Amino acid sequence: MDLGRMLCFSVILRLLLLLYGEWQDSHMEVRYTDVDYLVFSDAAALVSAARSPFERSTYRYSPILAFLLVPNSIVHRSWGKLLFSAADLFVGVFIYRILKERCVPEKSRLWCVAAWLFNPFTFTIGTRGNCEPIVCAVVLWIIICLMNGKVFQAAFWYGLVVHFRIYPIIYALPFVIVLNTKNVGTSRKPILSQWAPLQNIPRERSSSKVSRASLLSHNISCAWVSLRTIITKDAVFFGFFSGSVFFTWTALFFHLYGWDFLNEALLYHLTRTDPRHNFSIYFYHIYLRHQQGFSVLEKLASFLPQLMVQLCLVLRFARDLPFCLLLQTVAFVSFNKVITAQYFVWFFCLLPLVLPWSRMKIKWKGLLCISIWMGSQVHWLMWAYLLEFKENV
Known part of the structure; x- marks a missing residue:
């Protein structure tokens, strides 16, 4: 199976799920949407x-x-689901x-694409009407722009996606580090060998304590060199332009909608607590004290x-940008005050x-x-269903 056929199967699967979702919404207690x-x-x-x-x-x-x-109100109520599924x-x-x-072989590339397209978490997120696929698509497009030396495009999309969904702000430092002069070749494209996975370091060398200490020292040294050379022309431009895009959109909507926009779309996420549908390690504490409230x-x-x-994580893994972003996202979600199933798509x-x-x-592993x-x-969702729909616990 090539990429084209895989995408065709993916389109059919998502269209069938959209149709099924319409039926479930009309006939079952728990909505698909x-x-x-x-x-x-x-x-x-x-x-x-x-x-x-x-x-x-x-x-x-x-x-x-x-x-x-807006086409949800003009064309069809499922317009947004189609948009998210396209993303x-x-x-x-x-x-x-x-x-x-x-330079990953074709067969391995297709297996990796299938791990996304046919993952139950991912193909249901868009068809249920969640906007996270848009954010995922933009984040990957930024990586592509950086790989091809298109700093202007990367900065524009990064500023926009942080405004759209605040969590990608955690990627700022790795993005800037990868733009330093040591990672850019004569064609202004990042040298892909600099992104070689750190897992490729020979394992036999790490068997002794001396080798492990040497490896740790090497990683810290590389991180320190990256931080010292972080202030480059491309890095400054990326930070300034992406920040300008973010603040331009923010200023525009603040002008249109005032403090309601600022409080609901941005400031709210700094102090958000949620006692339901929450996988967070803070859940039980929040659940017990939600009625009393929390201080700022x-x-x-x-x-x-x-x-x-x-x-x-940035200091340790910034040289391998995709791996670093993955670990950052997993860690960010794991330690967040609120975790819902849609957050898992961020690192999927x-x-x-x-x-x-x-x-x-x-x-087997x-x-x-x-x-x-x-x-x-x-297991978790079963208890959530009993609590919120049946009120049995």
Whole structure:
């Protein structure tokens, strides 16, 4: 099977799921459509009526999303699902392109693309009406731009995606590091050998304590050199232009919608707590104390572990950009105050970029990991269903 056929099967699968979703919404107690999609649609209807999308309670996203979904009120209510599913397919294409740039064999590239396109988490996210595939597609496009030396495009899309969904701000430092002069060749394209996976370091050398210490010293030294050379023309331009794009969009929507936009779309995410549908390690504490409320200091304190882990990962793995972004995202989600199933898609789009260098085989260790992951999800969601729909616990 080539990429074209794989994409055709993916399109058919997603169209069937869209049709099934319409049936389930009409006949079953639990809707297939994500509740957030109803929020998006209501906000888009308000925008089409020349009103603020933030008149819809719980709409806490960029107004760009509401504008993109205006056809929900004009063409069909499933327009947004089609848009998100199309972005889902673009993610698969971008994964293929990145791995091709890194000289991964064709067969391995297709397996990695399949790991995204036929992952139950990913093909249901878009068809249920969640906007995360758009963010995933833009993040991968930024990587492609950086690989081809297109700093202007990378900076523009990075500023836009951080405005659209704030979490990619964690990628700022790795993106800037990869633009330093040591990683750029004469054609102004990052030298792909600089992105060679760190897992390729011979394992036999790390068996002794001396070799491990030497390896650690080497990694710290490389990280320190990267930080010392971070202030380059490309790095400064990337930071300035991406920041300008972010603040331009922010200023525009602040002018249109005022403090409602600033509080709901940006500031809210700094102090957000959620006692339901939450996989976070902070869940039980939040659940017990939600009625009493939390101080601003308590809400912000949870960012400290995230910040520490992010800095350590960047210092250790910035030389391998895709792997670094994957670890950053996993760590960010793991230590977040709120974790829902859609957050897993943030790192699922980056996982195929490192699979060709993984030593894990699908049989048996891979199947065991997948089974534990899925079993944990089902177990948690079963109790969530009993709590929120049946009120039995």
